[in-house]
Amino acid sequence: MTDTPLITSPEHSVEGFVREFLRELNFTQGTVLERASTNDTYLALARTVRHYLMARWMETTTAHYRRQPKAVAYLSAEFLLGRQLDNALLAADLEEIAAEAMASLGLDLDELRQAEVEPGLGNGGLGRLAACFIDSLATMSVPAIGYGIRYEYGIFRQTFVDGRQVEEPDHWLDNGSPWEFAHPEHEVTVSFGGHTEKYTEGEGDDAVERSRWVPGWQVLGVPYNYMVPGYRNGRVNTLRLWSARATHAFDLKIFNYGDYAEAVRAQTFAENISKVLYPEDSTPQGKELRLQQQYFFVACSLRDFIDQLLPEGFDLHRLHERICFQLNDTHPVIAVPELMRILVDEQGFAWEEAWEVTRRCFAYTCHTLLPEALEVWPVELLGRLLPRHLEIIYRINDEFLDEVRATYGDDELLVRRMSIIAEHPFRAVRMAHLATVAGTRVNGVAELHSQLLRDKVLADFARLWPEKFTNVTNGVTPRRFVRLANPGLSALVTEAIGDGWVTDLDRLRELEPFADDPEFRRRFRDVKAANKQRLVELLERRDGIEIPTDTMLDVMVKRLHEYKRQTLKILHVISLYDRIVSGELDVAEVVPRTVVFGAKAAPGYVMAKEIIALINHVGAVVNSHPVASQVLRVAFPANYDVTVAETLIPAADLSEQISLAGKEASGTGNMKFALNGALTIGTDDGANVEIRQLVGDDNFFLFGLTEPEAAAIAETGYRPSAYYEENPVLRRALDLVARGEFSGGDRSVFEPVVSNLLGEDRFMVLADFQAYLDAQDRVEAAYRDPEAWSRSAVLNVARSGFFSSDRSMRDYLDRIWHAEPLAD
Numbered sequence: 019m020t021d022t023p024l025i026t027s028p029e030h031s032v033e034g035f036v037r038e039f040l041r042e043l044n045f046t047q048g049t050v051l052e053r054a055s056t057n058d059t060y061l062a063l064a065r066t067v068r069h070y071l072m073a074r075w076m077e078t079t080t081a082h083y084r085r086q087p088k089a090v091a092y093l094s095a096e097f098l099l100g101r102q103l104d105n106a107l108l109a110a111d112l113e114e115i116a117a118e119a120m121a122s123l124g125l126d127l128d129e130l131r132q133a134e135v136e137p138g139l140g141n142g143g144l145g146r147l148a149a150c151f152i153d154s155l156a157t158m159s160v161p162a163i164g165y166g167i168r169y170e171y172g173i174f175r176q177t178f179v180d181g182r183q184v185e186e187p188d189h190w191l192d193n194g195s196p197w198e199f200a201h202p203e204h205e206v207t208v209s210f211g212g213h214t215e216k217y218t219e220g221e222g223d224d225a226v227e228r229s230r231w232v233p234g235w236q237v238l239g240v241p242y243n244y245m246v247p248g249y250r251n252g253r254v255n256t257l258r259l260w261s262a263r264a265t266h267a268f269d270l271k272i273f274n275y276g277d278y279a280e281a282v283r284a285q286t287f288a289e290n291i292s293k294v295l296y297p298e299d300s301t302p303q304g305k306e307l308r309l310q311q312q313y314f315f316v317a318c319s320l321r322d323f324i325d326q327l328l329p330e331g332f333d334l335h336r337l338h339e340r341i342c343f344q345l346n347d348t349h350p351v352i353a354v355p356e357l358m359r360i361l362v363d364e365q366g367f368a369w370e371e372a373w374e375v376t377r378r379c380f381a382y383t384c385h386t387l388l389p390e391a392l393e394v395w396p397v398e399l400l401g402r403l404l405p406r407h408l409e410i411i412y413r414i415n416d417e418f419l420d421e422v423r424a425t426y427g428d429d430e431l432l433v434r435r436m437s438i439i440a441e442h443p444f445r446a447v448r449m450a451h452l453a454t455v456a457g458t459r460v461n462g463v464a465e466l467h468s469q470l471l472r473d474k475v476l477a478d479f480a481r482l483w484p485e486k487f488t489n490v491t492n493g494v495t496p497r498r499f500v501r502l503a504n505p506g507l508s509a510l511v512t513e514a515i516g517d518g519w520v521t522d523l524d525r526l527r528e529l530e531p532f533a534d535d536p537e538f539r540r541r542f543r544d545v546k547a548a549n550k551q552r553l554v555e556l557l558e559r560r561d562g563i564e565i566p567t568d569t570m571l572d573v574m575v576k577r578l579h580e581y582k583r584q585t586l587k588i589l590h591v592i593s594l595y596d597r598i599v600s601g602e603l604d605v606a607e608v609v610p611r612t613v614v615f616g617a618k619a620a621p622g623y624v625m626a627k628e629i630i631a632l633i634n635h636v637g638a639v640v641n642s643h644p645v646a647s648q649v650l651r652v653a654f655p656a657n658y659d660v661t662v663a664e665t666l667i668p669a670a671d672l673s674e675q676i677s678l679a680g681k682e683a684s685g686t687g688n689m690k691f692a693l694n695g696a697l698t699i700g701t702d703d704g705a706n707v708e709i710r711q712l713v714g715d716d717n718f719f720l721f722g723l724t725e726p727e728a729a730a731i732a733e734t735g736y737r738p739s740a741y742y743e744e745n746p747v748l749r750r751a752l753d754l755v756a757r758g759e760f761s762g763g764d765r766s767v768f769e770p771v772v773s774n775l776l777g778e779d780r781f782m783v784l785a786d787f788q789a790y791l792d793a794q795d796r797v798e799a800a801y802r803d804p805e806a807w808s809r810s811a812v813l814n815v816a817r818s819g820f821f822s823s824d825r826s827m828r829d830y831l832d833r834i835w836h837a838e839p840l841a842d
């Protein structure tokens with residue numbers, strides 16, 4: 019590190035903390051304790067904590083600049099960060115000091131923590147993964163930077179009206195954002211539109227034909243820096259998010275024509291680019307503004323890395339020695355032609371030279387298996403917005419298809435399949451193909467997913483370049499999802515095996531013997547009970563939902579999508595209700611359970627919103643039934659986000675991971691639950707496969723079709739109505755919905771859901787229904803034996819260390835990035 023710190027941190031003591039806090043409250047917040055609002059106090063507290071990390075941040079940044087190690091740039095359109103205060107307190111080892119300091123001033127740290135609005139700059143799994151990865155990179159002292167978009171409105175706030183989802187804008191910046199640092203002096207200009215020109219450079223024998231882009235309009239990108247503190251290692255990395263502004267010149271020109279209104283309109287137009295996160299998940303949305311967002315943030319990021327983070331005069335032929343740009347899904351893939359454009363058009367590289375460098379600088383992570391989720395951009399749109407990039411993509415494609423023909427001969431069907439340009443149903447650029455052609459490596463996010471990428475989704479490419487394809491199973495950060503979210507379990511684990519697990523999660527293995535220790539299991543159950551109590555209080559306070567404290571907590575939280583099959587879960591609830599109400603099941607025989615859902619649906623995804631309404635309506639009927647509600651409750655708190663996840667997951671007994679096999683790429687929710695000692699009921703899908711292998715069949719409730727079985731059924735023609743006709747339990751459950759039991763007798767309300775299941779049922783809910791019910795019977799039987807259940811739960815914790823995002827990062831470093839931690 020540097021010889022002398024650039025600044026000194028405040029004193030690491032209660033007195034030092036109080037002094038710094040009061041200074042912040044008075045000097046920056048401009049108020050005094052007696053008159054400060056909760057928000058004033060929270061902001062002062064956040065800035066105080068920030069100051070403790072500041073010297074480390076400056077030192078880390080300086081060290082990276084001076085030493086120029088190989089770095090990683092994680093390009094992601096989403097970072098679902100969650101609240102920052104707790105994580106910063108943990109990283110700086112200030113938890114106790116801050117609590118004492120606040121108490122000494124008559125303030126409650128817990129209450130102040132609640133004042134933070136989480137930055138919801140992502141939809142779900144993909145954005146949360148990016149946040150876990152940058153946390154791990156900082157904790158492992160890897161030189162890394164995250165690049166993304168500072169959306170003014172993040173993921174919408176979900177509310178329910180009559181059980182139906184209503185979206186409200188997320189005003190996350192309204193109360194001030196103490197964790198960000200704007201740097202307008204480092205603004206970057208980004209161009210769009212216009213046309214390209216050919217021109218000749220040099221004369222006679224030296225003359226070369228070159229192209230240049232004459233853009234039609236421009237916007238500015240202003241960087242906002244966020245600290246990414248490593249866990250107590252003296253390092254703080256940077257997350258740089260870009261905000262769009264109108265250019266000054268653009269305004270001025272219009273002003274000079276005297277059209278004030280037009281100038282303001284132009285400004286609004288430019289600033290729309292970073293206005294709102296697209297609330298889509300698992301489906302791309304072919305919107306022009308979205309392509310603008312994608313190009314905007316990668317153009318800013320490449321410019322920033324080349325101009326700001328490399329030393330002046332750096333030889334860009336060696337760019338790959340300094341950086342690997344990781345493409346988190348296809349959203350940043352337009353960075354590939356952008357780097358080519360910079361190298362060829364601006365730096366004067368020969369095409370081949372530029373391609374050599376470019377293909378060594380990128381790696382691509384694919385996150386899906388659903389063909390409809392693979393992003394394509396109409397050639398017409400891309401050519402209008404980014405004409406030079408389209409030319410570059412065409413040339414990359416021409417050369418690539420020459421290589422395909424050279425390898426396989428003139429197999430035009432194959433060439434058409436592999437082409438970066440699709441011809442049907444309209445001419446479009448296939449971003450996944452572009453990423454695969456350009457990337458040094460292409461990875462899936464769990465073993466099964468990577469296998470299916472090689473065998474199905476990108477099979478032609480895997481045959482051409484087998485060495486390109488690899489797997490990196492996802493992970494989650496143990497700091498946020500165990501240490502912070504589950505303080506009770508953390509204390510218990512640390513007492514048993516020391517605190518090394520926080521940065522070396524494989525050490526959880528040392529807990530295995532404790533699974534057989536009745537005293538340890540009792541304490542584990544006490545922790546679970548306390549976590550349930552915490553959840554009960556949260557739901558009461560936040561949502562006015564009342565749930566019992568002592569039932570089996572059965573949790574399904576994730577985005578609402580048909581492939582994830584919340585429908586299967588609600589059909590199980592309906593079936594239980596039906597069997598209780600009809601007297602087939604005696605309440606005395608049923609293990610009391612509370613089923614908790616949390617899920618947002620994309621606003622335009624009609625079926626997903628119907629399923630939300632169905633869940634809420636079933637919940638209302640079940641919860642108010644005098645008999646059924648004695649043993650069965652349904653809770654659906656609105657607006658599932660990272661903050662809710664942090665209270666909900668540690669309380670769960672049962673983790674629902676019930677996607678149709680072959681559809682969920684990995685899942686990371688499944689890992690969070692296992693690490694917090696919930697048992698999984700799950701299909702053989704995504705990372706469930708690896709969870710089950712690690713925790714053991716005895717500690718996992720497997721059910722349902724396998725991927726090859728589901729594929730075989732789809733091949734021969736799936737008939738969901740056959741399952742309905744043959745299974746009376748299923749028939750009764752569906753008939754209840756169809757007859758209007760959950761819609762006040764109105765048969766039309768959920769008709770679309772029922773007819774979809776009986777007609778297409780694309781994700782084979784009905785085919786897996788009976789197997790799921792049988793697995794739930796096994797769950798009930800197991801739950802009746804608390805000793806055996808808690809033994810399994812402890813083994814889930816002990817054997818899930820593999821799912822640390824630190825391990826994911828090691829895999830990326832070794833196999834893809836070829837970078838390493840920076841030594842002190």
Ligand SMILES: *Cc1c(COP(=O)(O)O)cnc(C)c1O
Pocket residue numbers: 141142143144146575576577658659660663684685686687688690
């Ligand atoms: C972990 C997480 C997800 C991803 O959940 P999956 O079950 O893997 O789909 C989504 N949203 C939030 C808020 C999360 O914390």
